[in-house]
Amino acid sequence: MTADAAAPMAPRTPDDPEVHALRVLPARQTAPPGTSASAPGGRWGAAFRSLRDGDWLAVVAVLYLLAQLAFVVTQLGHGLGWDESVYVSQYDPRNPTVFFSAPRSRGTSLLTAPLIAVTDSTVVIRIVLAVLSSAALYAAFRVWRPLVGARTTAFAALLFAGLWIAVLSGAMAMPNLWVAFGSVGAVGWFLRADGSGTGGGTGGDTGKARYWWLAGCVAVVALFRAPDAAWLVLPLAVAALLMRERRRTLPYLAAGLVAGLAQWVVEAYVRWGGVAERLRVSSATEGDMGLHLNFGTAWRAVNGPLLCRPCTAGNPAHPELALWFLALPLLTAAAVFVALRGRRPAPILAPVACAAALSVPYLLLIGYSAPRFLLPTYALLSLPVAVLLRRMRRHRALAVAAVALVVLHLGSQFAVLHREVASTARTDARYIAAADGLRALGLTPPCLVTGPRALPVGYAAGCASAQTRGNNESMTRDDLLRRAAEVPTAVLTERGHRPPKYARDWTPYELPHTPGWTAWKAPTPGRP
16 A cells, blocks of 8 residues: 555556556557558557656656756856856866865766866856756656555656756756755655565665665765755765564664765865765855854745845745645645545655654754755655545545646746746856956956856966855955966955955956946056
8 A cells, every 4th residue: 555545445547656566568559450550559649658657757857857857957158147057167177276165065066077078168067967857857757656645746856846846956066956866766766665566666676785876875875965955965874774574674774874974074185184084164154153043034035035044034935835835734634634534655655754854954053045945855755745635536526636736836836946047047147248348358368267156257367266255265365466467366355345455556447237246457467
């Protein structure tokens, strides 16, 4: 019995995992004699039967890819954002590396390393990331087909992939979406580690393969966001300790953590002298992590901006389009209530517990927010919510209401996506315009840029970037001045702001096509 058919007397349907597991398909199906490939019983009939039998998840993945190509790649193909510049630059053979701060993890940089090694085209990078994220959506949610049913799994993937921040993140070089996919896969393989739902599973679902898939998913999460991996594994480890049949997962959970965190730990010792010091520096960079009731900030940021720091708005933009955020905990609670009345609540309780754990640092420990921070939570909660809404199909009135709400929800997400993509495109265009202005002033590699927004602007211009204070402090004032005497250097300032004292006698140039940004250019090296 599954969470999708939790009522003891519920009739069996093709969507039940038990029925799906017992279905045996012949090795090869051919059209009946005298039937053309285009006839109802031929190729098209086989295609529709394939959709009925569980390939709706593939349809969702394709729609997710098309949405990214149509609404994101077409507008964001001219440049990279701030964080993207940091991640992509780490293995860029053409441009200087951007400062990599303590809270970051290397997964996104490793993901984009093969791309940036062969091309500097932002369009190509975004297209490949869109394809990879769509494939990852399919692979992560497919793990759940034997647990909650094929159609419910596809519905859950649709609920998650329909979020504006999920569509926007797919083609961007950012870590949180990949943490979401790894978390969905990890929780699914954890539940299947005892042999549950072996029918209709993914390839390699035999013997110890399930345990190694679990370890691999945990390693992926750790590679992309080291702290998130610890929060993900915590409830899984507790469940493994309490449930004898799942204790065999403990060494694989540990193996996944060790494999994924190895690089992060080595870097902690090389750059900061140890794990404790890296965590201390990370906390300072995040604004001194501690108890921060951040629910209000998360609510204000749910419809953008991409980074709400500081977050001073009273309500999100168009709060009527964010009602799903308030409904999500209510739907989750209802799903848990229904699951506890059934015989197998684990497929509901496990993703809810892990979603709650993954939300802790972003809702309780930091004082700012970004919509992408909660992507792993949204991905995991899409599964119990999908189970709950699919149960409503047994009641005609409730089913109609559920369909209407989902359609309205997806429409509202498209409206937010359209606005936020346009806003992101304008911001990225300013970085490119500023970089073009710097090149027009003679800042060509090797060169150095400092000041606000120096990281993305410097990377776009092919220059090194440095900060003498703040979260991205990477160079002392004296070192910067010595470097300015050797290579073309500029300080960026915003409208109405003066440069640091050491640059007051540098020559100011207003950068065209920017909101009043000024580049203060140092004297040409080699001249008095």
